[in-house]
Amino acid sequence: MKSINPNLLYTAASFAVLGVATSCQSKKKEEQKLLNIVYIMTDDHTAQMMSCYDSRFIETPHLDRIAREGVRFTNSFVTNSLSGPSRACMLTGKFSHKNGFTDNTTCKFDGAQQTMPKLLQKAGYQTAIVGKWHLETLPTGFDFWEILPGQGDYYNPDFITETNDTVRKEGYVTNIITDESLDWLQNKRDKSKPFCLFIHHKAIHRNWMADTCHLALYEDKEFAYPDNFFDTYEGRPAAAAQEMSIGKDMDLIYDLKMLRADKNSRLKSLYEQFYGRMDSAQKAAWDRFYTPIIDKFYKDNLKGEELVRWKYQRYMRDYAKTVKSLDDNVGRVLDYLEKEGLLDNTLVVYTSDQGFYMGEHGWFDKRFMYEESMHTPLIMRLPKGFDKRGDISQMVQNIDYAPTFLELAGVSVPSDIQGVSLLPLLRGEEPADWRKSMYYHFYEFPAEHMVKRHYGVRTDRYKLIHFYNDIDEWELYDLQNDKYEMHNIFGQKGTEEITSDLMRELKRLQVQYDDPILKEYPINE
Known part of the structure; x- marks a missing residue:
């Protein structure tokens, strides 16, 4: 049997150890x-x-x-x-x-x-x-x-x-x-x-x-109307005071592109600026698509609920x-x-x-x-x-x-x-x-859309909102039974305990996040 040089064994072992070390280092480097x-x-x-x-x-x-x-x-x-x-x-x-x-x-x-x-x-x-x-x-x-x-x-x-x-x-x-x-x-x-x-x-x-390549999409689709599309905002004065209604506030020219020389709207000039940025090819594609819709819209002269529904469909598309x-x-x-x-x-x-x-x-x-x-x-x-x-x-x-x-x-x-x-x-x-509630605070009023300032707390089931500044109104919603937030139950009999719990949680969150709006709340002890 041929003898094996012990130096070769040492060398092979060294390379094996080195290989393992290198592999470990590479793995560690990859992990890091x-x-x-x-x-x-x-x-x-x-x-x-x-x-x-x-x-x-x-x-x-x-x-x-x-x-x-x-x-x-x-x-x-x-x-x-x-x-x-x-x-x-x-x-x-x-x-x-x-x-x-x-x-x-x-x-x-x-x-x-x-x-x-x-x-x-x-x-x-x-x-x-x-x-x-x-x-x-x-x-x-x-x-x-x-x-x-x-x-x-x-x-x-x-x-x-x-x-x-x-x-x-x-x-x-x-x-x-x-x-x-x-x-x-x-x-x-x-x-x-x-x-x-x-x-x-x-x-x-x-x-x-x-984009001009997508203008014709969805034109054959009739979008379903939300269940509360014709909300009357009963019991919610802040919701009634907004200026973000599709029916009364969505601009026919700026929002819906119904541009015609003899028609005006509050935001017409701004839309003309946007349209004016287009090059000739972009304008040609835009006009090719919108001109028939504009002509038909002004010919039909829609009014009332029919107009509101038309605006919704154009907006969605x-x-x-x-x-x-x-x-x-x-x-x-x-x-x-x-x-x-x-x-x-x-x-x-x-x-x-x-x-x-x-x-x-x-x-x-x-x-x-x-x-x-x-x-x-x-x-x-x-x-x-x-x-x-x-x-x-x-x-x-x-x-x-x-x-x-x-x-x-x-x-x-x-x-x-x-x-x-x-x-x-x-x-x-x-x-x-993990958090069981969340804090929210909206500040921009008066401004576009005129949404009142408000803050509030949301849990997995309930939401308590306080509208303040030029108004002092509270809203309480049971999201499990009223997912569309249509029924303000604040102050209703039977809600006293949950209202007090939410008031405490609202105060706790304002302290936690150091919000200077902190005030005393009507909490039933």
Whole structure:
């Protein structure tokens, strides 16, 4: 038998040990690899118009893919149902009274304050935002940004760049925002670092101008009317005082595109500005579609309930067409991440800055603490290692996004952040101490749509709202027996105990969140 050189045995053993050590180190390095975040937020996209939440109206296959391959939050809410305040809450993890941006009419966001993107930057993340900002000051905490001025335009929009130049880009805004986001991912970021990309769409904000390639969609569809479409607001004076009714407040020209030289409306000139941004080809396609509808509308001369129903159908169709482009572009982002091998290492979040009324109570817009505007869609495709799938029913709010992203990135969550991380829920845990109630506060009055200032508390079954400032009215709803919030039972016999319990909880939340609106409540001891 041939003898074996002991030195060779030593060498082979050394390589074996080295191989095991290298394998362990590689595995450890892979485990420590930081996860990416893609946060897609739209404007005024409501859960009723996402088929993974509600299949009555339209199909949203790419959004549904996120929910199917990840999780769908069924009790996701905002703290203040308005675009700018909602964005400020997301960035800071704090309520409006803490981050200083309470409303769109009087506030500017203090960019010097602590924000989640800044904390991610310090932890070595590449951060970027493309699209709608709507906070009146320029972004801080981002390695790259290109934002729409104010609300932005659907066609050939302007963008403000990092050099503070305003640049006009040709095309349809939803496509452009996606193009610029994917360009940053592919060509402009440091690929050695983890990233957090905020894709903030203008869509589906009023006045719902669809891409020309989608104009003919849904024209043969008759949308069902909500059960409370002709709400009379009995027992709810704040609801009666609003100016967001499809019947009396939806502008025929600005909102519904019924432009004709001999007709006027309050917002006609603003619509003409939007239309004027189109190039000749876009105008030709637009006119080809709308001219026959305009001619027929003025010929028919609709009145009363018939006119209100017509307005609702046009509103629903325009909104649905605008969603179509958004859904297609979400699909482009998912396809890119999959092609580049990034899906398993990336948390993909889709949400809106708040919900929206699709004819419920006869309304469009948002603002109220009622369900359709307080509730917001939230779906997530989870990175490898997070095995939760399906619905998450715990109550969450938009102040929770900041601590979630920070914990995901391995960053300590500052003690002054008021939200809580959603990571335990994404791991499939059922925390016993999860919140059992939520606080809400809306400030913007007087302003567009004239929704009264109000605050309140929501539990899994009940909702208590106080309208204040120029009014002093309380509303109480049993969401189990009155899901459309039509019957204000505040002050009714038999509600004394639940009212006192909710008053105590409201006071507790105002103390917890340090809201200076704190007052004494009529609590039965």
